[in-house]
Amino acid sequence: MNPLSILSSKGRQPSSSLKRQLVSLTVPIFIETLLIMTLGAVDTVMLSRHSDESVAAVGVVNQIVMLCFLVFEVINLGTSVLVSQYLGARLNDRVGKVVGVSLLVNLAIGLLISSILYFKASAILRLMGLDDVLLSEGVGYMRIVGAFAFFQALSLTASAALRASNRAIYPMLVVGLVNLLNIFGNYVLIFGRFGAPALGVEGAAISTAASRAIAMVILNVILFHTVLTRFPWEIFRRFPTRELSNLLKIGLPSAGEQFSYSSAQIIMTFFINMLGIEVLAARTYVVNIVMFGYLFCIAISQGGAITIGHLVGKAKLRGAFIVGKYVLRWALIITVSLSLAIAVSGRWILSLLTDNPTIISIGATLLWLDVLVEIGRPVNIFATNALRATGDVNYPFYVGLVAMWSLQVFGGYMLGIYFGLGIYALWLMIASDEITRGIIFIRRWWSMKWADKSFVNKSIPS
Numbered sequence: 001m002n003p004l005s006i007l008s009s010k011g012r013q014p015s016s017s018l019k020r021q022l023v024s025l026t027v028p029i030f031i032e033t034l035l036i037m038t039l040g041a042v043d044t045v046m047l048s049r050h051s052d053e054s055v056a057a058v059g060v061v062n063q064i065v066m067l068c069f070l071v072f073e074v075i076n077l078g079t080s081v082l083v084s085q086y087l088g089a090r091l092n093d094r095v096g097k098v099v100g101v102s103l104l105v106n107l108a109i110g111l112l113i114s115s116i117l118y119f120k121a122s123a124i125l126r127l128m129g130l131d132d133v134l135l136s137e138g139v140g141y142m143r144i145v146g147a148f149a150f151f152q153a154l155s156l157t158a159s160a161a162l163r164a165s166n167r168a169i170y171p172m173l174v175v176g177l178v179n180l181l182n183i184f185g186n187y188v189l190i191f192g193r194f195g196a197p198a199l200g201v202e203g204a205a206i207s208t209a210a211s212r213a214i215a216m217v218i219l220n221v222i223l224f225h226t227v228l229t230r231f232p233w234e235i236f237r238r239f240p241t242r243e244l245s246n247l248l249k250i251g252l253p254s255a256g257e258q259f260s261y262s263s264a265q266i267i268m269t270f271f272i273n274m275l276g277i278e279v280l281a282a283r284t285y286v287v288n289i290v291m292f293g294y295l296f297c298i299a300i301s302q303g304g305a306i307t308i309g310h311l312v313g314k315a316k317l318r319g320a321f322i323v324g325k326y327v328l329r330w331a332l333i334i335t336v337s338l339s340l341a342i343a344v345s346g347r348w349i350l351s352l353l354t355d356n357p358t359i360i361s362i363g364a365t366l367l368w369l370d371v372l373v374e375i376g377r378p379v380n381i382f383a384t385n386a387l388r389a390t391g392d393v394n395y396p397f398y399v400g401l402v403a404m405w406s407l408q409v410f411g412g413y414m415l416g417i418y419f420g421l422g423i424y425a426l427w428l429m430i431a432s433d434e435i436t437r438g439i440i441f442i443r444r445w446w447s448m449k450w451a452d453k454s455f456v457n458k459s460i461p462s
Contacts, residue, residue: 025306054137085309101243110151141201163302253394268412293335294378313456338374347364372428
């Protein structure tokens with residue numbers, strides 16, 4: 001059957017069982033993401049009570065560390081797609097091989113990155129322009145956190161496999177537990193409570209590394225008691241190069257799309273910095289505020305992608321298409337509604353964060369302009385996840401690369417900086433990029449050109 005004929009098949013809503021599956025994935029992913037965001041805010045607040053220098057130094061280090069973590073996502077994104085498709089196709093032996101290869105490869109990459117972050121901490125932070133005061137704070141933190149970065153590599157791999165196998169509740173529970181341990185560890189080691197020495201920034205680093213070690217152990221124990229019964233040692237005798245190849249085919253363009261987006265945001269921040277401290281501060285506040293508006297979109301898109309991957313693995317393409325429409329509709333409704341609510345209460349929210357009237361005025365206007373951004377953003381978040389889940393991994397990368405850098409970066413520079421139209425023109429170009437990509441991705445989903453991209457060797461049913 002031609003894939004396009006699926007569009008005329010009966011059924012406009014996912015079945016009740018698919019809706020339940022979607023909810024069981026979305027809710028824990030939402031809570032887990034919220035906990036991660038909240039933890040970052042708590043860490044900043046606790047360190048701010050130690051010193052402003054520690055906050056600045058740790059902020060720079062964390063940017064570097066998070067960029068390194070994108071390298072782990074090359075394998076993890078592929079793991080999520082392959083595990084979901086193979087489980088849908090009941091190819092359980094291949095699930096074990098994929099997870100085994102993913103753990104081995106990310107362990108090797110994690111150890112390499114850990115050694116670089118530990119031994120080159122001072123050189124890297126000097127390249128970032130830290131002065132001697134911040135350098136002394138940052139190097140100690142980076143060496144401790146960086147030396148154990150491989151813990152996070154293994155944790156992220158286990159989390160990806162658990163989510164793809166409909167067990168998203170376990171990563172959520174582990175993140176919740178680890179967050180509590182990290183907050184307690186920060187309190188004890190930063191300020192020297194309960195007889196412990198007051199270690200400041202290094203105390204925060206020890207707490208973070210220990211928490212990640214605990215998370216890694218718990219997640220992998222759960223993984224080998226639920227998804228896998230044992231480690232597939234046979235991969236050492238005959239390494240499954242096919243699975244590694246598939247992991248890289250998915251992971252490289254998928255992580256490349258994320259890296260491209262992150263790089264574009266860094267360049268846009270550089271442009272905004274040219275407009276003055278108050279404009280940069282307003283942008284920082286707005287970015288952190290609107291993040292909570294599209295949090296639900298991230299959760300339902302990731303949950304929807306796993307569900308779509310299972311359906312594609314079962315060769316149920318009509319079901320995958322319908323689930324995609326359902327996820328997209330709710331992602332748009334919730335995100336746009338929340339962005340409007342945030343814009344309406346923008347001045348009040350900003351006044352809780354700053355008493356600078358210029359920053360409040362700029363930020364309040366940006367929050368209204370951001371409503372346009374949030375028309376396109378949920379479509380793009382949905383589409384990159386959904387298309388990746390079907391195996392259509394290259395299309396989002398190419399579209400993102402062209403649209404982001406031509407509209408957002410080049411167009412933003414020309415209007416906002418070269419022609420001097422300022423921050424509002426830059427924000428409008430961000431909106432134009434998001435909306436343009438959104439239109440392209442909607443056409444791609446409706447075209448069904450993703451229907452033959454599956455990594456499971458099954459033909460489309462007639």
